[in-house]
Amino acid sequence: MGVKAIRLFGSVARKEANSKSDIDFLVTFKDGMKTFDNYINLTFLLEDLFTAKVDLLTSDSISGSIKKSVEQESILIEV
DSSP states (O other): OOOOEEESSTTTTTTOOOTTTTEEEEEEEEOOOOEEEEEEHHHHHHHHHTSSSSEEETTTSSSSHHHHHHHHHHHEOOO
């Protein structure tokens, strides 16, 4: 799917999640691999894997101040 890096952030990363929490991921795609199909397929794969709603953000879809906060609290997942 062309994933360069994926990070877990939000309530799950902070260990504050409850049964209604979604799982937040920040993904960076390899050059030329950021396509709608790859984005959707990755979202479905993660939702199937974790049997939970997934909120998938791309690194270029969030603004500077929010991006800095997300990157500071996030946990890098090896791919």
